[in-house]
Amino acid sequence: MTSWRERTLGEVVGLQRGYDLTADDRAEGTVPVMGAAGHNGYHNEAKVSAPGIVVGRSGGSFGQVHFCETDFWPHNTAMFVTDFKGNDPYFVFYLLKLLNFDSLNSGSAQPSLNRNYLYPVKAMVPCPADQVNVVSIIRKIDQKIALNNKINAELEAMAKLIYDYWFVQFDFPDENDNPYKSSGGKMVWCDQLKREIPEGWQASSVLKVSDIVGGGTPKKQVDEYWNGDVLFFTPTDAPDQCYCHKTEDAITDLGLKKSSAKLLPPNTTILTARGSVGKAVLCGSEMAMNQSCYALVPKDSEAFVHCFFLAKNLVEHLRVKATGSVFNSIISSDIESTKLAIPKSELVQKYSKLANPMFQKIECLSRENIELAKLRDWLLPMLMNGQVTVGDRVLFSDKNEARALHEPAIGIDADL
Template sequence: MELKEYKLGDLIEVTRGMSLPGEFYSTEGEYIRLTCGNFDYVNNSFKENKSKDDLYYVGKIKPEFIMEKGDIITPLTEQAIGLLGSTAIIPESGKYIQSQDVAKVTCKKGMIDHDFAYYLIPSKCVKEQLSAAAQQTKIRHTSPDAIKACKVFVPPLSEQKKIAAVLSALDDKIALNKKMNQKLEAMAKRLYDYWFVQYDFPDKNGLPYKTTGGPMTYNPTLKREIPVGWEVVRLGDLFKTNRGVSYSTPTLGAEGDGVPMINLASFSPNESYNEKGIKYYKGEYTDEKVLKPFDFVMCNTQQTAIDPQKDIIGRSMLVPDIFDGDIVSSHHVNTIKLEKENLKFYLNRLFNTKFYHAYISKFANGTNILGLIFSGVEDYMCEIPSDDLLEKFAKISLDIEKKKSKIIKENQKLTALRDKLLPLLMNGQVVVE
């Protein structure tokens, strides 16, 4: 396959967005301003920015800065290492405004395929050139001219389309799998709410308990009614807990150098496991620190101020079944061992409710780094459903967790394949027939 040398400026136009004065930032409105937080630079894709509340812009907007579905964008500031050269595709027309920290990429007709450009810009060749030319300040910057000055080698347009089709097919499957996991998670949340918040779990006849007149009793501790036969207990009487391993920089390794270590970056505000947060630990550890699939863990540390939209302190999760060999957790994580194994599925949902999180956040202590006073978890008075109901919920929940883990593992393989193919396809070592 013949490759021809170009400057990116021969193939694309790159335009900076408009300046958006902060006085017009708002928590609601019609248009959302794009920021560097919209780039998932690890997966090279678009993501909704949930790190800020005032993402809407209510000032005057020039029409050319209102984005259309399918537009390619790339960041002009590097607020995280590796961000420069990332690309994302706008998912919806008439919703997002291009800010001055974001560049729009327009392909020159007949020169470069739209989807090929999306993969070319974040290629190793371009990223290395952008990194070398970036302005060296606390936050590194690039510019439209710097992007256009990058040298690239590209195949004919017909080959570009073939290459882009292969990579797009992999990305489409990865995206579909993520949506499947989101649906599974939503299903588990709905079931918890229906059974344990609304109390409409199936009665002995398979009918919704409370709706069909199932008996309730007033509990003076909780100061509300709960189903007859349920207990109210102090949670600390039901479990034992221990922290993970203490680590320092010398005991951390690169991927594959050490055992996977669940840490505070493994938790996310949306209750799901954050794959990108995993660390690798190459220090010593004892058997009691080893985690098993679906062990119950809680984050006990947070490096930001309390914010219900971003908090991870007090969040819990079940360790996904995606690792080979030993797994450990850091000292920022508590492992919770329950006398009744089925109870962890119920408590995991409870610990991630808004109600519980509003309660437990009061036990976050510290200034720059917050630590969880664990007595807040232990002293929580909680209603406990009947054993048979817990067993039913645990069976359904475990099945969901297994499906989620299987999908995560499949996506890891697909991502590795895509990342391996990308440079080989771009430099002509692998040819698409």
């Protein structure tokens, strides 16, 4: 640690409040707008050259730190780095992520961040040349997580494209492998849907292909019902991607037994009915859920991807139906009464053979990302305070103990 010195944050970085930009002032463009919660849209003008860092300065995103690798517009809900003062931008990013911003709150009822509260904070900082080495392994982990997320997004988009082509546009392969509707496949008028659908299809609710399950919450005041091994999903647990593998709360087997909550099997689709209304999420493992959700358990377990996209289709129908009023909840009668075009089971089975491997890969990479994030979060504080250093494929601690980083099962590519 010979290059490490105690420095104030003001010696390491310069910060400034972002710029005002109302919705009316935004112009169509490709420049990211970076606010307290990260990327929140685009504009046609950049105020800051890449690379850049923003820190949420108020509200619910107070203290959130985000990195931007392209020129951007820093929004006034955040502060941004104006000067890295010769330091490695990625090192500064990880250093800021380790700060306890709760102790730096300059507001009262509303959390608020003032750079004058940040500048006196002291931290151990190596010389710029060593900073790159310190964060190299963390960057590799984050790059692998980002790559996995990109692969997952592309796989989901591919499965959705096929779904839309087959079940929305009705151009599924006919007996000659030609697109059904475009090739003149027979269409019949459906009074319930007020449109034509392929012959042999029917108008029905999602209950034709799935069972609906409601949620419930064990009594909060009974300690024996909580902090168990059963994942307990609520709308706030809905991830950005399709699979949910972790929840903020967990309940015990007794809590499950003493409430109306049910244990849902993997690949069940959960629909959020209140709060963040209309999100569709697949269970990555067995879990229960609260009463602000409904679950759709596919009657054919192999048809879970079709059920997932059908649930999303249902939500879009409900949004359209709610035009002119507030779409703030889903009730069971909405699910039961909304008619959709339900295909023949043979076609769903054919689709499942294509889509299921894609979603199995998504599920696998989602689990991998959880383990990668755990590894990153375990290593980060030790690397950033000099407790361990990065050698050539080996991490060394101050006690001269070595922990070799061979090609790990989680798959960090040394050349990523």
